[in-house]
Amino acid sequence: MQHVSWFDARTLLHAEGSLHAAATEQVALSSAIGRVLAKPLKSPLPVPHYDSSAMDGYALAGRGPWQLLASQESQPGENVHRKTVPLEAGQATPILTGGLLPPGADAVLRLEHARLSNDGDLVMIEALPQFFERSPHRQPAVGDDIRRAGEELAAGATVLAAGIRLGARHIGSLATLGFDSLPVYTQPTVALAYTGNEIITGGLPGPGEVRDAFSPQFPFIIESFGARVTSTVRLQDSAPNFHHWLGHTAADILMLTGGSSTSDVDWVRRALTELGATYIFESVAIRPGHPALAALLPDGRLALGLPGNPLAAHVALYSYLPAVLAGIFRQPLPQLPTGTLTAAVPGYSTKDLRLIPVTIEATPGGIRLTPHNKTRSHMLTGFASADALALLPPEGAEAEKNCQFLGLLV
Numbered sequence: 435m436q437h438v439s440w441f442d443a444r445t446l447l448h449a450e451g452s453l454h455a456a457a458t459e460q461v462a463l464s465s466a467i468g469r470v471l472a473k474p475l476k477s478p479l480p481v482p483h484y485d486s487s488a489m490d491g492y493a494l495a496g497r498g499p500w501q502l503l504a505s506q507e508s509q510p511g512e513n514v515h516r517k518t519v520p521l522e523a524g525q526a527t528p529i530l531t532g533g534l535l536p537p538g539a540d541a542v543l544r545l546e547h548a549r550l551s552n553d554g555d556l557v558m559i560e561a562l563p564q565f566f567e568r569s570p571h572r573q574p575a576v577g578d579d580i581r582r583a584g585e586e587l588a589a590g591a592t593v594l595a596a597g598i599r600l601g602a603r604h605i606g607s608l609a610t611l612g613f614d615s616l617p618v619y620t621q622p623t624v625a626l627a628y629t630g631n632e633i634i635t636g637g638l639p640g641p642g643e644v645r646d647a648f649s650p651q652f653p654f655i656i657e658s659f660g661a662r663v664t665s666t667v668r669l670q671d672s673a674p675n676f677h678h679w680l681g682h683t684a685a686d687i688l689m690l691t692g693g694s695s696t697s698d699v700d701w702v703r704r705a706l707t708e709l710g711a712t713y714i715f716e717s718v719a720i721r722p723g724h725p726a727l728a729a730l731l732p733d734g735r736l737a738l739g740l741p742g743n744p745l746a747a748h749v750a751l752y753s754y755l756p757a758v759l760a761g762i763f764r765q766p767l768p769q770l771p772t773g774t775l776t777a778a779v780p781g782y783s784t785k786d787l788r789l790i791p792v793t794i795e796a797t798p799g800g801i802r803l804t805p806h807n808k809t810r811s812h813m814l815t816g817f818a819s820a821d822a823l824a825l826l827p828p829e830g831a832e833a834e835k836n837c838q839f840l841g842l843l844v
Contacts, residue, residue, distance in 0.1 A: 437715075437716065437717050437718070437719060438717075438718060438719065439718070439719050439720075439787070440718055440719065440720040440753065440787050440789075441552035442715070443714075443715050443720075443726070443728070443753070443754060443757075444753060444754065444757040444767060445757075445767065446714050446728070446755055447757040447758045447761070448714060448757045448758065448760055448761040449761060450714060450728075450730070450736065450758065450761065451757070451758040451759060451760065451762040452761035452762070452764070454622075454686070454734070454761075455760075455761075455762060455763075455764050456470075456472075456620045456621075456622065456762050456763060456764075457619070457620045458472040458473070458617055458618070458619060458620070459617075459618060459619075459620055460615045460616065460617055460618075461615060461616060461618055462614070462615050463605060463609060463613055463614055463615060463616060464605075465486065465606060466600050466605065466616045466618060466762035467541075467600055467601060467602055468599065468600065468601075468658070469599075469600050469616070469617060469618035469619070469621070469660070470598070470599055470600070470618055470619045470659065470765075471594055471595075471596055471597065471598045471599075471600060471616065471619075471761045472596060472608065472617045472618050472619045473596050473617045474592055474594065474595050474596050475593045475594045475608070475613070475616070476590050476591065476592055476593065477587050477588070477589055477590060477591050477592075477593050478589065478611060478612055478613075479549045479611065479612060480583050480584035480587065480588055480589045481584065481586040481587035481610070481611065482581050482582070482583055482584070482585065482586065483583060484535075484583050485534070485535040485536060485580060485581065485582055485583050486532050486533060486534060486535055486580070486581045487529045487530065487531055487532065487533045487535060487542045487579060487581070487582060488531065488542065488579040488581050489531055489542055489544045489545070489579045490529070490530050490544070490545045491528075491529060491542050491544040491545040491546075491547070491548060491829050492519075492526040492527065492529060492542065492543045492544050492545070492548055492559055493521065493526060493527050493528075493529040493533075493536050493539040493541075493542055494521075494525075494526045494530055494534060494539060494540065494541045494542065494543055494559075494574060495522055495523050495525050495526070495536075495538045495539050495540060496522075496523030496524050496525075496540070496830075497523075497524070497573055497574060498524070498526075498559065498560060498561065499523055499524075499528065499551075499558045499559060499560045500523060500524055500526035500558065500559045501525050501557070502525075502526050502527070502528075502550065502558065502559055503519050503521070503525055503526065503527045503559060503791070504519075504527070504528075508586065508790075513727065518533070518534050518535070518536040518537075519535055519735065520537040520538050521536050521537065521538035521539050522538055523538075525538075526543070526559050527539075527576070529542060535580060539580075540576045540577070541574035541575065541576055541577060541578040541579070541580065542574070542578060542579035542580055543559065543561060543574050543578075543579075544579060545647065546562075547561055547562050547564050548560070548561065548562065549561070561573070561574070567810070568578040569670075579832075584745040590839070592606070593608070596677040596764075597676060597763060597764065597765045599660060600616070600618070602667065606720060608653065614701055616714045618636060619660075619762070619763050619764075620760050621660065621661055621662040622660075622661045622685045622686040622687060622758075622759060623661070623662050623663075623664045623684075623685040623686045623687070623801030624656050624661045624662065624663050624664065624685055624686070624688075624689055624755075625663075625664055625665045625666075625667075625684075625687070625688050625689070626649075626652060626653065626656075626663060626665070626666040626667070626689050626690075626691075627666075627667050627668075627669045627679055627688070627689070627690045627694070628646065628648055628666070628667070628668045628669065628682075628690075628691050629668075629669045629671060629676075629691060629693040629702075629742070630644070630647055630691075630692045630693070631671045631844055632644050632743055633645075633646050633668075634646065635649070635668075636782060643741040647744040647747075647814060648691045648744075648747060649650060649666065649668075651777060652691070652751070653666065653696050655751060655752075656689075656751075656755065658843055659755055659756050659759050659843070660759050660763065661687065661755070661759060661793065664684075664685050665683065665685065666700065667679065669690075669693075669695065671701065671737075672701070673701050673704060673705065675701075676693065676701040676702060676705040676793025677701075677705045677708060677709070677721060680702075680705050680706065680709055680731070680737060681705075681709055684686065685735065686735065686736065687735070687736045687737075687738060687755075687758065688731075688735055688736070688737045688738070689700060689737075689738045689739075689755075690702055690737070690738070690739050690740065690816070691740045691741075691747050692740070692741070692742030692747075693739070693742065702727070702737075702739045703716075703739075706727075706729050706731075706737060707839040708734050708803040709731055709732070710731075711729040711730060711732070711737060712729060712730045712833045713727065713728070713729045713733050714728040714729060714730065715727065715728055717821055718750075718775035719786045719787060720749070720753075720786055720787050720788070721782060721784055721786045721787070721788050721789075721811070721828075722741070722743060722745050722746035722749055722789070722809075722810065722811030723740075723741050723746040723747070723749040723750045723753070723789070723811070724737075724741075724746075725741045725746075725756065725785060726737040726738075726739060726740055726746075726753075730756065736758065738750075738754060738755065738758075741811065743811035744811075744812060744813070744814045745791075745809070745810070745811050745812065745813055745814055745816075745817055746811040746812075748814070748817060749789050749823060752823065752840060752842060753789070753823075753840065756759060756768070769800065770825070770838040770839065770840060771838070771839060771841070772801070772803035772836050772837065772838050772839070773792075773794065773800065773802060773803040773822075773824070773836070773837065773839055774800060774801065774802055774833055774834055774835070774836050775792075775803050775804075775805060775824070775825050775834065775835050775836075775837060776802050776803065776804045776805075776830075776833060776834055777805055777833050778830070778831065778833045779826055779830050779831050779833050780804050780830045781828060781829040781830035782828050782830070784828055785827070785828050786813075786828055787825060787827065787828065788825070788826045788827075788828065789823040789824070789825060789826075789840070790806065790809045790816075790823065790824055790826060791806040791807055791816045791817045791819075791822075791823060791824075792804055792805050792806060792820055792821065792822050792823070792839060793806070793819065793820060793821050793822075794821040794822050794839075794841075798838050803822070803824050803837070803839060805824065806820055820842060821839060821841070821842060822839040822841045822842055823839060823840045823842065824837050824838070824839045825838045825839065825840070
């Protein structure tokens, strides 16, 4: 049996993913959240793309007091932000936040800092005493409350690098830049099979029964990594069922929960052998989750067998699928961050590396990792309140020891 380290398992899967790099497609901006950017994006225009007012008030030219010029009349529904009149020294005109700065204007006086008065037939503007606290010269400085074109971003500047997972925070920025569609990588497809005749999907489990701990959230987790779940099925434990599903399911990645161990009722390995699969690894030197496997079917589909125990399966999912996808999306295998344990963790009876749930706290002195209890392979209560999985040696670790950790995105 090909038994590999946890680090080697991730490296092997990343290399395999790199051999099947995703193609590129254009998708609408509104459909791009969660997708991986395939090319760097450069700003097609400066940001802001025109000189504008940062406040409601009056655009000014020269020193005051200023003669108020009426703005151009607007029709109902017309964009008043584009309406303006040229100014000469000693003149002003009303302006709205985001409004186009008139030719000749060199400052904006906020509405709440302005006072209007009559001088014959002229309406004049002066600064109120509240403004004097901001300007000892009793005049707005050149550039006051003006947004200059390009002050945030120059035209042609790189906005986002290739390989970034697009989140909601990116989309608003890209919309302001005028993007209607984005180049993204096509999504690898994943088919999911849940196994185990002892699994029930609702109600309280009785003796000899186990409540399903995978199907409500695994598709969401998988798609949060950037893949697309195309089918899910619940397989009864029999050799023909496993053989047929592995042999005929169309997806880039076939993922099974349970059935990957070596007992007489675990059928995954036997079905893979019958189908002529080639193992990438057959088990991993990690606790929990050592029965995990990865194999290539003759037609190039990748089979990932996850352990049946709940924590072990989650550890395997977070460990291995992102590594494959990073290769497919032409990204490097992410480096693991490091934190400091807040409490000692006792040793374990095997010689395998351990992944245990921890809570992360960012402090001025660095990242602090608080280990959770209830970390055996069948337990999910510690995992449910964790932020990450800390990598610990089999002999355990003392408090204040530095260790690497794998973040939990969802």
